[in-house]
Amino acid sequence: MSEYLARVRQAGCRLTKARRAVIAYLQAHDEPQTAATVHRGLRGMRTDLASVYRTLELLERLGVVSRESDGKTAAYALADHHHxxxxxxxxxxxxxxxxxxxxxxxxxxxxxxxxxxxxxxxxxxxxxx
Amino acid sequence: MSEYLARVRQAGCRLTKARRAVIAYLQAHDEPQTAATVHRGLRGMRTDLASVYRTLELLERLGVVSRESDGKTAAYALADHHHxxxxxxxxxxxxxxxxxxxxxxxxxxxxxxxxxxxxxxxxxxxxxx
DNA sequence: CTATAATTGCAAACCATTCGCAATAGTCGT
DNA sequence: ACGACTATTGCGAATGGTTTGCAATTATAG
Incomplete structure (x- = not known):
């Protein structure tokens, strides 16, 4: 289990497919990704954009991802991939x-x-x- | 004429009442202000929120104000009032x-x-x- | 394996921001 | 100071990212 998933678990949250998928997607992409991009990247599975937002918000609250906004669209990246x-x-x-x-x-x-x-x-x- | 107004003029833009008012408002407030807040602060005059946005965008392009966004709502402040x-x-x-x-x-x-x-x-x- | 509560998908609501367009008002030249 | 020219405004409507309510699903503890 990746360090990120472990942190979700430690926070008392469940390890759902959606959460695993979002984290996996972010691990595969260094550059900050928008919620829409992540969602598109998960188009194999039946995942809703709203759930992507909820997951990203959770991960941000836990400090696992960072959110960077240019005013209109927010972009998220693993806090590790920092630049x-x-x-x-x-x-x-x-x-x-x-x-x-x-x-x-x-x-x-x-x-x-x-x-x-x-x-x-x-x-x-x-x-x- | 304030230094800010001068810069607007130098950029070849007109000194309208709306622009003067927005700049004056920002001069009076150190903390970053949202477009909505600025608009409310100008409620004495007949000013549209859209114009406030256009003015702030102009001022940002000129480097007179800075825009800070937490992802949902953007806040603007004179670039001087920097912290x-x-x-x-x-x-x-x-x-x-x-x-x-x-x-x-x-x-x-x-x-x-x-x-x-x-x-x-x-x-x-x-x-x- | 079951019960229970957290999460999800879906659809609709929200709200900040932008755009089109006719009316208005700065600016420049005279 | 006056008039012409064009930038800018106000208004209304559209946009698009983000959030929310709720019933159905699913991860987890026991």
């Missing part, structure tokens, strides 16, 4: 960046995760303006 | 944090802004679980 992106404010294209952030844990908080969203203007957009 | 938050994954309460991030500008990008969203489990939620 960042810079989004061009012109063309909205994403570029991956390694995580270079080292922060002290804020007072009183535990299990701290972070999400960094960088925006800027990419070279080609800077030219065309 | 971060840590959100408890249990109770969802926010706590402000000073910005301690110093990053080199990623290759090829200019006018880089960042947004950091920290999540964790606050002391009282850690107890009750």
């Amino acid at each position: 960042h992106h810079i989004v061009c404010r012109g063309c909205h294209r994403k570029t991956c960046l390694p995580c270079a952030l080292r922060l002290p844990s804020p007072r009183g908080f535990s299990a701290v995760q972070h999400q960094v969203v960088l925006t800027g203007v990419c070279a080609s957009c800077a030219q065309s303006s | 971060h938050h840590i959100v408890c994954r249990g109770c969802h309460r926010k706590t402000c944090l000073p910005c301690a991030l110093r990053l080199p500008s990623p290759r090829g990008f200019s006018a880089v802004q960042h947004q950091v969203v920290l999540t964790g489990v606050c002391a009282s939620c850690a107890q009750s679980s």
